[in-house]
Amino acid sequence: xxxxxxxxxxxxxxxxxxxxxxxxxxxxxxxxxxxxxxxxxxxxxxxxxxxxxxxxxxxxxxxxxxxxxxxxxxxxxxxxxxxx
Numbered sequence: 001x002x003x004x005x006x007x008x009x010x011x012x013x014x015x016x017x018x019x020x021x022x023x024x025x026x027x028x029x030x031x032x033x034x035x036x037x038x039x040x041x042x043x044x045x046x047x048x049x050x051x052x053x054x055x056x057x058x059x060x061x062x063x064x065x066x067x068x069x070x071x072x073x074x075x076x077x078x079x080x081x082x083x084x
Contacts, residue, residue: 014076029055
């Protein structure tokens, strides 16, 4: 099963502001979770219910909605800023 991808406005703005090389790298990660949504690591504490996928020094933070076969990209951030 392939999941549809939705973006929060903030995550989409971060993606759009990146250069083409970074966008392609992030796209590869998103294509992985589109098919295998459990691929990313579950987050804990304040971020419970979200998952992260690490791509180089970037973190793709996302939420799975299995009922609607949808993944929402909640945030994109460099590792050093991801959980602030």
